[in-house]
Amino acid sequence: MINQVRHPIWITTAKRPTARVFAILFGIESMARAIITSVVPIQTYDLMQSERGVSILYTCMSLLGLISTLSIPLLIVRxxxxxxxxxxxxxLMLGCCAFALDTLPAQGAGLFLRTFGAGTLSITLSLYIMDHIKKGELVRAESVRMATATLAWTGGPFLGVFLYTRVGMIAPFLLSIGFSLLLLTLFWYFRLSDNPALQKGPSRPANPIANVRRFVVQPRLRLAWLIAFSRSCYWSTFFVYGPILMVATGQGKLAGGLLVSLGNLFLLGSILWGKVGMAKGLTRTISGVFVLLAAALIGAGLAGEAFPMMAAIMLLVGAFFCVAIDTLGSATFIRAVHPHERAQMTAVYRTYLDFSEILPAFFYSIILSFFQLGAIFIALACLMIFTAIFVWRYLPRGL
Incomplete structure (x- = not known):
């Protein structure tokens, strides 16, 4: 078992966290975010009544989120x-409070706060994982972490929309706040920072632009970023435009929440994909999965609004393959980053999430000015094919 590693006697008193601790924290964090994942785009669509308007708002708030993400290392060193x-x-909790106001300005504020909160938690948790999990155990540890989040991402989106439509607009946001409070309580109980044997020396502050330059000159980090960006583009499209497709074609809000929940059910396959990656190698597995993901997106695009249920099925097929990249993709970054610059490089790497909300939303707002909703899935398929080629060509075979 990954959490049964024997540690040297000189660090036993530090109570080094195991993969199970990180899985628990990630699972509860996932629940706090998953409950409102489908609610937020539906609520935004209700406020704006325009798919293009939703894309523009997401683009603007994601730009602000990108700036805040690049500034997180400045917080960490101080x-x-x-x-x-x-x-x-x-x-995360303040973002829920903003969403509960149900106004367009508050919706923008909520999107920014949610982006900043998710970015902060992602960067800090990644740093803890790199401190405590050995590189040789990363693929297995990541598969356990993703599998632990299955319940949250499977039941959360549907539960959130059910509460939103049947109980009241505020209900899912109150529940999300409750899980955030539980997360904070457990985090302080585990006392991850109280590990003197693993404390690093003081870090030299670096400005965000210098961090970006340092990141860009390292080919393996660039490739890891592309992998993460491409798979995150799929999820951001799936989470936002999947529910909108269901609502816009008359399938209903609950159908949108159910679609996202079913897509996340495939997180159960994380352990399976972890075994496939270890057996076949990351290069063959990741590049092959991107090709299959592109095929599913083309099918969804061709079905489009004319055959919304068929498009939904193809999006679910794509979700199954995207879970493989969720499980294996982060290992390409963690194995490439130098220990002495983890905080700075992790912050830059984490911008894949912000860019995966900015760039697709921007291009989709243009595409939707001329074409129907299905066209955005075709455009996304082109990105998947491009990434598959780069992974096959440049990812080291020894990973």
């Missing part, structure tokens, strides 16, 4: 990491 993590949880 503030203890445990307080940065706490600030991330607080941002």
């Amino acid at each position: 503030i203890p990491r445990r307080w940065v993590y706490t600030a991330g949880v607080a941002s």
